Amino acid sequence: MRRPLVVGNWKMNGRSASVARLLNDILAGIGDCKAEVGVCVPFVYIPQASEILKGTKVMLGAQNVADHNSGAFTGEISAGMLREFGCELVIVGHSERRLLYGESNELVASRYEQAIQGHLKPILCVGETLEQREQGRTLAVIGAQIDTVFEFAGVQSLEHAVIAYEPVWAVGTGRSATTGQAQEVHYHIRSLIARWNPEVAQAVQIIYGGSVKPENSAELFAMPDIDGGLIGGASLDARAFLSICHSVSV
Numbered sequence: 001m002r003r004p005l006v007v008g009n010w011k012m013n014g015r016s017a018s019v020a021r022l023l024n025d026i027l028a029g030i031g032d033c034k035a036e037v038g039v040c041v042p043f044v045y046i047p048q049a050s051e052i053l054k055g056t057k058v059m060l061g062a063q064n065v066a067d068h069n070s071g072a073f074t075g076e077i078s079a080g081m082l083r084e085f086g087c088e089l090v091i092v093g094h095s096e097r098r099l100l101y102g103e104s105n106e107l108v109a110s111r112y113e114q115a116i117q118g119h120l121k122p123i124l125c126v127g128e129t130l131e132q133r134e135q136g137r138t139l140a141v142i143g144a145q146i147d148t149v150f151e152f153a154g155v156q157s158l159e160h161a162v163i164a165y166e167p168v169w170a171v172g173t174g175r176s177a178t179t180g181q182a183q184e185v186h187y188h189i190r191s192l193i194a195r196w197n198p199e200v201a202q203a204v205q206i207i208y209g210g211s212v213k214p215e216n217s218a219e220l221f222a223m224p225d226i227d228g229g230l231i232g233g234a235s236l237d238a239r240a241f242l243s244i245c246h247s248v249s250v
């Protein structure tokens with residue numbers, strides 16, 4: 001039985017005062033939430049967030065991780081560094097990294113592999129652009145994104161990972177995928193994994209991201225292959241984020 005997972009991706013937002021406020025508000029309202037809950041904060045706020053979240057059930061995460069474990073890689077942050085400051089999760093392959101910063105499937109796979117080796121749980125983001133969807137290439141694009149990771153890190157690594165389906169056209173647009181569109185892709189992803197390893201396919205959490213809000217989260221999370229969400233804009237508002245966390249179906 002897969003436990004639902006809801007993770008906030010704060011992207012490049014916040015200042016230390018608002019980080020403290022938002023985290024404390026989340027902790028105050030998390031109660032007996034049935035979901036596993038995490039927040040992926042900007043790198044510089046990780047030490048602060050780690051102090052606030054220590055001993056709580058809210059997991060801390062980062063938004064990217066280096067594709068090497070140390071050395072001359074200016075601007076990069078390794079998995080070991082993130083672990084040292086209490087991170088358990090890390091997003092890899094977010095569409096903003098792929099599209100705005102040119103991260104290829106191979107680079108994403110190396111980052112994913114470093115996360116696994118460094119005992120961080122990668123949240124591997126996959127998803128198609130609107131153009132790719134309109135060309136009928138959605139499943140092929142996602143298949144290639146996932147296959148590259150399998151080639152680098154092996155399908156067994158998914159025992160320690162999460163997959164997030166985030167259609168690019170739904171990210172930050174206010175236009176979520178319909179439950180049917182999302183379920184179709186989630187089912188496809190699980191079937192791809194099942195061809196390699198049925199047990200891993202049944203166990204891996206596949207979460208949905210792209211304009212998830214309190215108004216649509218329960219419906220999305222009720223779909224059989226949607227195990228929770230990766231939440232952008234709505235995760236910056238404690239009330240909205242908590243409402244999404246509490247809307248999981250178990």
Ligand SMILES: O=C(CO)COP(=O)(O)O
Nearest residue numbers: 009171172210211232233
């Ligand atoms: O990119 C996302 C989460 O990683 C989704 O962002 P929005 O929820 O703002 O659409």
